[in-house]
Amino acid sequence: xxxxxxxxxxxxxxxxxxxxxxxxxxxxxxxxxxxxxxxxxxxxxxxxxxxxxxxxxxxxxxxxxxxxxxxxxxxxxxxxxxxxxxxxxxxxxxxxxxxxxxxxxxxxxxxxxxxxxxxxxxxxxxxxxxxxxxxxxxxxxxxxxxxxxxxxxxxxxxxxxxxxxxxxxxxxxxxxxxxxxxxxxxxxxxxxxxxxxxxxxxxxxxxxxxxxxxxxxxxxxxxxxxxxxxxxxxxxxxxxxxxxxxxxxxxxxxxxxxxxxxxxxxxxxxxxxxxxxxxxxxxxxxxxxxxxxxxxxxxxxxxxxxxxxxxxxxxxxxxxxxxxxxxxxxxxxxxxxxxxxxxxxxxxxxxxxxxxxxxxxxxxxxxxxx
Amino acid sequence: xxxxxxxxxxxxxxxxxxxxxxxxxxxxxxxxxxxxxxxxxxxxxxxxxxxxxxxxxxxxxxxxxxxxxxxxxxxxxxxxxxxxxxxxxxxxxxxxxxxxxxxxxxxxxxxxxxxxxxxxxxxxxxxxxxxxxxxxxxxxx
Ligand code: SF4
Ligand code: SF4
Numbered sequence: 001x002x003x004x005x006x007x008x009x010x011x012x013x014x015x016x017x018x019x020x021x022x023x024x025x026x027x028x029x030x031x032x033x034x035x036x037x038x039x040x041x042x043x044x045x046x047x048x049x050x051x052x053x054x055x056x057x058x059x060x061x062x063x064x065x066x067x068x069x070x071x072x073x074x075x076x077x078x079x080x081x082x083x084x085x086x087x088x089x090x091x092x093x094x095x096x097x098x099x100x101x102x103x104x105x106x107x108x109x110x111x112x113x114x115x116x117x118x119x120x121x122x123x124x125x126x127x128x129x130x131x132x133x134x135x136x137x138x139x140x141x142x143x144x145x146x147x148x149x150x151x152x153x154x155x156x157x158x159x160x161x162x163x164x165x166x167x168x169x170x171x172x173x174x175x176x177x178x179x180x181x182x183x184x185x186x187x188x189x190x191x192x193x194x195x196x197x198x199x200x201x202x203x204x205x206x207x208x209x210x211x212x213x214x215x216x217x218x219x220x221x222x223x224x225x226x227x228x229x230x231x232x233x234x235x236x237x238x239x240x241x242x243x244x245x246x247x248x249x250x251x252x253x254x255x256x257x258x259x260x261x262x263x264x265x266x267x268x269x270x271x272x273x274x275x276x277x278x279x280x281x282x283x284x285x286x287x288x289x290x291x292x293x294x295x296x297x298x299x300x301x302x303x304x305x306x307x308x309x310x311x312x313x314x315x316x317x318x319x320x321x322x323x324x325x326x327x328x329x330x331x332x333x334x335x336x337x338x339x340x341x342x343x344x345x346x347x348x349x350x351x352x353x354x355x356x357x358x359x360x361x362x363x364x365x366x367x368x369x370x
Numbered sequence: 371x372x373x374x375x376x377x378x379x380x381x382x383x384x385x386x387x388x389x390x391x392x393x394x395x396x397x398x399x400x401x402x403x404x405x406x407x408x409x410x411x412x413x414x415x416x417x418x419x420x421x422x423x424x425x426x427x428x429x430x431x432x433x434x435x436x437x438x439x440x441x442x443x444x445x446x447x448x449x450x451x452x453x454x455x456x457x458x459x460x461x462x463x464x465x466x467x468x469x470x471x472x473x474x475x476x477x478x479x480x481x482x483x484x485x486x487x488x489x490x491x492x493x494x495x496x497x498x499x500x501x502x503x504x505x506x507x508x509x510x511x
Contacts, residue, residue, distance in 0.1 A: 024484040025372050026442040029460055032480075033469045035412070042410030042471060045479075243385060281415045286466045 013090050014053035020089065027053075034087075034211055037204045037282060038229045051215035058214065059118040060202035061111060062096040062151055064179055065145040066138045066172045066315065067128030071163040072098050075207070087207035090214075094122070097140065101183050108141045114316035115155050119127055123213065124156035126184050129165040131174045133180030149187060158192045158218060159184060162206055164301060167195035167225065185225060195225035199301035202282050207231045224304065226276065235298045237270035238280035241265065259295060269313035270297030277302040388422045392429060395455065396475040402454060409474035430455060430472075439480065443468075447478050 002014060011019065017027055031049040064072070075088065076099070093099065094114035095107070102110055114122060118365055126149065131137035135144035153159060164170040172181035185193050196209050209227055212219045217226035236242065244250070244264040251259035264270070272280075275298050279290040292298060297313075300306040307315075325331040391411065398409030418426075431451025439445040444461040456478045458470035473479065 024487050025439070025480055028480050028484070029441050029445060029469075031472065033460060036414050036469050036471075039415055044412070044413050238417050240385065241421060242417070281417065286462065286464065287468055288466075302379065 012053060013055045013057060014056060016090055022287065034208065037208045039232070039278075039281075040229065041197070046117060048215050049323045050180075054130055054212070054213045057090060059114050059122040060091045060093050060210075061114055061122055061150060061156075062093065062099075062125040062127070063140075063148060064097060065128030065130050065149070065166070066179065067163065068171075069098055070200040071127040071206075072096070075203045077203075087211050091123075091210060091352060094118075099166045104141075111152075115152060119131075119155040121157050122155065122340050124208070125134065126154050126166045126190040127162045129169045129181035129183060130187060131172070131179035131181055131265065133178075146187065149184065153188045153191055156191055158194065158213065159188060160194045160196055160206075160209060160213075161185065161225075161283060162196045163201055164197040164199045164304075164306065167197040168304035170199065171307055173305075193225055194221065194227060196230075197224075197226060197304075198277060198279075198301040199306070201302070202230075202277070202279055204282050205278055222276070224276075226302070230282075231276040231302065233276065235275045235277055235280050235292070239292055240280070241270055243360045254295065265292060265295070265297040267315050268301075269296050269311065269315055270304070271300030271306070271309060271316060272298040273314060275300040275303055275306075384422060385417045385419055387416050387418055387471060388425055391416070391426070395472055395474065399452070399455065402474050408479065410479075411472040413470040413472060413473075414468075430457070437481070441480070447481060 001230050003074065014027065017030075018024075021269075022030070028049060031045050032042070035045045035048055040048070044236070062072075075098065095111040097107060100107055128138075128145075130149055131146045132146065135146060138145045140148055145292070161167040165172060165181075168184075169177075169181050169183050172179055173183075185195070193208055196206055198205065208230060209219065212229065219229055222228050222231055224231075225257065234263070236245070240247075241262060241264045244262070245266060249258060249261075249263045250267040251263045251265055253259065254268065259268075266273075270292065272292065283290045283293075299312045300309055303309075391413070394411055398407075398411065401407040401409060413426075433449030433451055433453065435447070435449040437447045439447065443463045444465065446457075446459045446461070448457045448459075450457060451456070454474060454476065457471045457477070458469075458471040458473050458480065459467055459480050460471075462468050
């Protein structure tokens with residue numbers, strides 16, 4: 001985002017990074033890694049560098065509602081010197097009640113000040129869902145989450161809903177949803193909202209979205225409001241165990257020979273085929289690995305209602321292919337027929353072949369019949 | 371502890387991504403010769419098995435240059451056995467590899483002195499020389 005500011009001395013992001021001792025070579029490395037993390041072609045690196053160099057530091061107001069602070073932890077515990085840290089330092093974080101030193105009235109004043117000063121231009125980041133049943137379930141400084149969200153959203157240029165709770169309701173919304181939790185987009189209808197789901201989201205993805213917003217404005221979103229650059233492919237598409245899936249080689253228990261040999265975890269409940277997220281390539285813990293690499297299936301944390309998918313260890317029954325590659329993967333699923341999809345009834349098979357995108361909880365509840 | 375220390379051994383896997391990448395490198399190589407285009411291929415976000423990384427390494431071979439830069443953590447530049455094809459590996463402070471590119475060009479981009487740095491250098495040098503000459507004149511008079 002390029003912010004018009006009356007202050008002629010407001011440094012650009014490039015200047016800010018250099019004042020932090022980051023050389024232009026460092027900046028180039030930073031932009032290269034950023035492009036890589038955004039799955040952009042390396043040819044875009046000079047464009048990213050030019051745009052970031054000129055971008056002004058945006059004011060960011062971060063509101064935390066019904067959440068576990070895992071999303072903030074994910075971001076602040078990333079490795080050092082991390083790209084995440086660099087991007088995070090490059091913004092002007094004017095309110096975040098977990099991270100700021102100020103508390104009580106002073107903190108709330110900081111929020112009000114920032115909102116007034118940057119009205120119409122600040123970026124609003126939200127983690128956590130919003131309870132609609134009783135406003136008293138979650139308040140900040142006596143203000144209900146609903147009121148605070150509406151007030152802060154009014155002056156925001158855009159909203160980033162960080163984590164599955166803010167994006168889709170998440171854990172608080174899990175059946176029976178005792179607080180009447182809803183997502184940001186259930187309430188705010190008149191602002192651009194970028195959903196960055198995950199439980200928690202990958203830190204690189206959180207900052208990548210911020211960086212994208214700084215350089216090229218709003219990213220292209222999928223039908224669930226997620227940036228395609230990070231959520232454009234399923235875990236299954238990028239999974240290194242995929243060759244085993246294609247050959248119909250599945251671990252049946254967590255300690256059988258197949259598990260030891262690193263075979264596909266589909267029958268152990270892996271939700272990779274219906275989950276769109278970047279962790280198969282970006283990975284976790286400083287790029288160490290991701291759950292499937294540690295021998296556990298994907299639980300689908302970046303999808304709406306993943307807590308109610310019917311059990312983390314129940315195999316899904318729909319061979320959902322990649323968007324845009326349906327034909328190829330329909331054929332691939334055909335190879336695996338009799339193993340993975342053998343028990344599928346004709347109706348759901350036809351549905352899967354035609355939609356290949358969304359799967360209902362009921363469908364997920366069906367056993368694979370393994 | 372790294373993943374390799376965990377005593378679970380994967381059966382050998384190939385993702386099938388190696389061949390296309392090799393052809394992409396060859397294509398970029400010929401573009402460099404024909405049009406002088408600098409090419410860059412991002413290996414980090416491709417699903418590659420450890421075997422495929424090893425096969426790629428073997429295919430490219432080792433060249434004469436192996437440089438390490440200290441830029442936001444280390445960056446290692448290695449020319450391959452093919453002049454003009456470089457491996458560029460970016461590491462963080464804890465020596466975890468966080469980026470891996472193949473660059474096809476005379477030198478990797480990050481090695482060049484940056485234009486703005488060169489301009490700032492000229493300005494600084496001009497100022498220093500002018501100051502020295504001023505001082506000398508002061509000393510003479
Ligand atoms: S089902 Fe899961 S483990 Fe198997 S290939 Fe797909 S994502 Fe990987
Ligand atoms: S593997 Fe699946 S559940 Fe695990 S972090 Fe990635 S998207 Fe979320």
